[in-house]
Amino acid sequence: MPERAQPDQEPGHRHEDSQVPAVRPPAQRAAGRKAEAGGHQKGRRLGQPDQVLRIPALHHGQGPPHQRGVGQHPGRDGRRYQPLHPGLPAAAGQSGCGAVQGGPLVPQAQRTLLEIRQQRLQKLAELRELGYDPYPYRFEVSHRSADLQNLDDDAFPDDVRVAGRVVSVRRMGKASFVHLQDVDGRQQIYLKRDNIGEAAYEELFGRVDLGDFLGVRGAVFRTRTGEITVEVRELTLLSKSLRPLPNLKEKDGEIFDPFEDKENRYRRRYLDLIVNPEVRVHFMNRAKIIRHLRESLDGHGFVEVETPALQPLYGGASARPFTTYHNTLDQTLYLRIADELYLKRLIIGGFEKVYELAKDFRNEGMDRSHNPEFTMLEFYQAYADYHQMMDFTEKLIRGAASATGELQLTYRGQEIDLSAPFGRATYWGLLQKHGGPALAGLTTAEEVRSAAEQLGHNLPDELNFGQLLDKLFGILVEPHLIQPTFVMDHPKAISPLAKAHRDGDPALVERFELFIGGLEIANAFSELNDPIEQRSRLEAQAELASAGDEEAQTLDEDFLEAMEFGMPPTGGVGIGVDRLVMLLTGQESIKDVILFPAMRPGPS
RNA sequence: GACUCGGUAGCUCAGAUGGUAGAGCAGUGGCCUUUUAAGCCAUUGGCCGUGGGUUCGAGUCCCACCCGAGUCACCA
Numbered sequence: 001m002p003e004r005a006q007p008d009q010e011p012g013h014r015h016e017d018s019q020v021p022a023v024r025p026p027a028q029r030a031a032g033r034k035a036e037a038g039g040h041q042k043g044r045r046l047g048q049p050d051q052v053l054r055i056p057a058l059h060h061g062q063g064p065p066h067q068r069g070v071g072q073h074p075g076r077d078g079r080r081y082q083p084l085h086p087g088l089p090a091a092a093g094q095s096g097c098g099a100v101q102g103g104p105l106v107p108q109a110q111r112t113l114l115e116i117r118q119q120r121l122q123k124l125a126e127l128r129e130l131g132y133d134p135y136p137y138r139f140e141v142s143h144r145s146a147d148l149q150n151l152d153d154d155a156f157p158d159d160v161r162v163a164g165r166v167v168s169v170r171r172m173g174k175a176s177f178v179h180l181q182d183v184d185g186r187q188q189i190y191l192k193r194d195n196i197g198e199a200a201y202e203e204l205f206g207r208v209d210l211g212d213f214l215g216v217r218g219a220v221f222r223t224r225t226g227e228i229t230v231e232v233r234e235l236t237l238l239s240k241s242l243r244p245l246p247n248l249k250e251k252d253g254e255i256f257d258p259f260e261d262k263e264n265r266y267r268r269r270y271l272d273l274i275v276n277p278e279v280r281v282h283f284m285n286r287a288k289i290i291r292h293l294r295e296s297l298d299g300h301g302f303v304e305v306e307t308p309a310l311q312p313l314y315g316g317a318s319a320r321p322f323t324t325y326h327n328t329l330d331q332t333l334y335l336r337i338a339d340e341l342y343l344k345r346l347i348i349g350g351f352e353k354v355y356e357l358a359k360d361f362r363n364e365g366m367d368r369s370h371n372p373e374f375t376m377l378e379f380y381q382a383y384a385d386y387h388q389m390m391d392f393t394e395k396l397i398r399g400a401a402s403a404t405g406e407l408q409l410t411y412r413g414q415e416i417d418l419s420a421p422f423g424r425a426t427y428w429g430l431l432q433k434h435g436g437p438a439l440a441g442l443t444t445a446e447e448v449r450s451a452a453e454q455l456g457h458n459l460p461d462e463l464n465f466g467q468l469l470d471k472l473f474g475i476l477v478e479p480h481l482i483q484p485t486f487v488m489d490h491p492k493a494i495s496p497l498a499k500a501h502r503d504g505d506p507a508l509v510e511r512f513e514l515f516i517g518g519l520e521i522a523n524a525f526s527e528l529n530d531p532i533e534q535r536s537r538l539e540a541q542a543e544l545a546s547a548g549d550e551e552a553q554t555l556d557e558d559f560l561e562a563m564e565f566g567m568p569p570t571g572g573v574g575i576g577v578d579r580l581v582m583l584l585t586g587q588e589s590i591k592d593v594i595l596f597p598a599m600r601p602g603p604s
Numbered sequence: 605g606a607c608u609c610g611g612u613a614g615c616u617c618a619g620a621u622g623g624u625a626g627a628g629c630a631g632u633g634g635c636c637u638u639u640u641a642a643g644c645c646a647u648u649g650g651c652c653g654u655g656g657g658u659u660c661g662a663g664u665c666c667c668a669c670c671c672g673a674g675u676c677a678c679c680a
Contacts, residue, residue: 112613112614112649112650113613113614113649115631115648115649116614116630116631116632116649117614119631119632168640168641170639170640170642170643171636171639171642172635172636172637172638172639172642172643173635173636173637174636174637175636175637175638175639176637176639177638177639177640177642179640188639188640190637190638190639192637192638193637194637195637209631210630210631221638223638223639223640224638224639225638225639225640227638227639227640229638229639231638243614244614244615244630244631245614245615245630246614246615246616246630247614247615247616247629247630248615248616248629248641249629249640249641250640250641251640251641252641254641255641256616256628256629256641257615257616257617257628257629257641258615258616259615259616260616261611261615261616261672262672262673263611263671263672263673264615264672266672267672275615317680318679318680319679319680320679362679362680364678364679364680365677365678365679368674370679460677460678467679467680470680471680474680494680520680550679551679551680589673599671599672600670600671600672601671602670602671602672
């Protein structure tokens with residue numbers, strides 16, 4: 001239960017990018033580039049996306065008969081065109097590039113971005129005039145880049161069809177090398193005028209830019225320099241690009257002029273994905289992790305359900321909500337901050353194992369580990385207690401980690417071992433371990449405050465007992481929770497939905513939070529199922545709320561009524577999926593595991 | 605919310621003490637039929653984040669604001 005599965009600051013982790021590869025100092029960059037060509041300046045190391053990105057070949061099937069290769073190639077020798085409009089501006093009077101009036105494409109220029117775009121629009125118009133469809137409907141792909149790159153030399157097929165985005169072009173007069181990028185990686189193609197025909201080479205390829213999509217058909221061979229390459233017989237333009245991509249070059253895994261401006265990368269993630277292959281890898285891994293979570297829960301008999309994201313009353317966590325309004329109902333609604341109370345209604349309704357994997361929304365600050373909308377997994381099991389949920393959670397996390405590779409990982413410079421049994425320690429035990437024996441048996445806000453002062457920490461005045469204690473825990477203990485650790489048996493004051501501890505201390509509940517690498521990953525309880533007790537706990541929260549605690553939980557009568565019909569003993573767990581992904585993919589900012597993180601509106 | 609750093613060409617970045625905005629890549633024109641940061645020659649391109657101010661003169665100094673990153677605070 002995500003009473004607060006989006007945890008807080010992680011004090012004590014300020015290490016900067018220890019594993020971020022060195023980028024060549026700017027000053028050297030421009031200056032040295034030419035002079036040292038072939039040298040070994042430091043560039044940023046490329047990730048090795050391909051190992052994680054393997055995707056089975058999409059094996060061809062011919063297209064349906066009616067599909068007769070629309071736009072697949074302009075005719076064997078590029079012959080399917082009509083004469084240019086006589087008045088086509090660009091073609092007039094220039095010479096050079098084409099059999100038809102293919103000459104210099106843009107006569108004179110203004111050249112801002114606008115004009116690069118103008119040039120490309122010009123090429124687009126000329127291609128249409130020449131009879132090429134710049135936006136055809138489909139292309140049958142026989143191999144992806146990874147399929148070809150893995151071939152043995154004696155097994156090179158002589159008829160393959162590959163497609164991708166043009167990411168590099170090396171023109172050498174009447175022959176050219178081009179790299180096409182697809183999901184797996186890059187495939188070099190070799191275009192020779194004598195192979196594809198003068199028209200296709202000059203008219204069509206002459207108007208191809210970085211960023212365009214091409215489809216080609218040809219034979220596989222290995223070049224003199226050893227790269228597996230497609231020698232093209234037929235060239236098809238699949239999409240014309242009108243804007244220049246960030247251009248960066250790569251050699252031996254080093255990247256020059258990397259596209260790394262965070263703002264630009266987050267705002268235009270598609271460019272980030274095109275140009276920074278490791279980004280795609282992280283999101284592929286995110287998908288694998290989520291798939292593993294689902295498969296694992298399904299495999300254990302959990303039923304996936306969907307509950308309202310728009311709720312008349314928010315609850316199940318301590319957080320401020322987003323508020324919205326339904327016109328027809330004439331009703332204020334809140335975006336959910338947790339699924340908890342609805343999932344419990346389903347347990348009451350007779351589902352014994354349910355889960356929901358969904359977005360929650362919390363109207364709070366943003367930082368490296370908080371995004372206003374984030375992905376939460378919650379699962380509930382009837383007749384189970386928090387010990388069982390702890391064991392299951394441990395397996396679930398370990399399994400998710402193996403889905404992306406390693407059980408030993410480095411996060412923020414710390415070695416973390418997920419293969420060893422996760423640590424288990426009690427909340428108060430940890431407080432005393434890291435703060436001293438004086439931290440035993442505190443029961444009032446004043447005691448917490450003065451204990452904190454003794455340790456040299458001044459806590460804000462306006463906080464209540466639970467808030468103070470939690471803050472102190474954050475300061476004293478959380479920075480030490482690097483190896484996987486279940487923190488158990490929290491104070492009742494900060495756990496209004498958890499069942500009192502069975503061992504008799506009325507101030508404790510049966511709850512655990514899992515910390516790994518300083519991140520709070522999971523939060524779980526033996527769920528409180530005594531409706532009378534639940535009512536008084538929520539009433540206590542309501543009092544906190546009226547005393548100014550903006551995040552105290554709401555008193556949900558409908559939920560209490562449901563519980564009065566009888567709810568079985570239940571274990572429930574909430575897992576912050578984004579943080580789990582951060583950990584398993586080594587990302588230090590939640591923005592790097594969310595494709596489109598929240599941003600302020602930028603310049604138009 | 606506070607503080608620090610940053611915002612200059614499509615991309616990556618230079619632009620001491622204020623004095624006509626630069627480089628590489630990309631683009632454009634030319635040469636080049638196995639290249640791969642291809643190469644060679646030529647060449648274009650700027651609301652210097654926005655708005656005020658100081659000054660004969662501001663990318664540079666001052667003020668305010670916008671956007672981002674980071675740290676802290678808030679939050680749990």
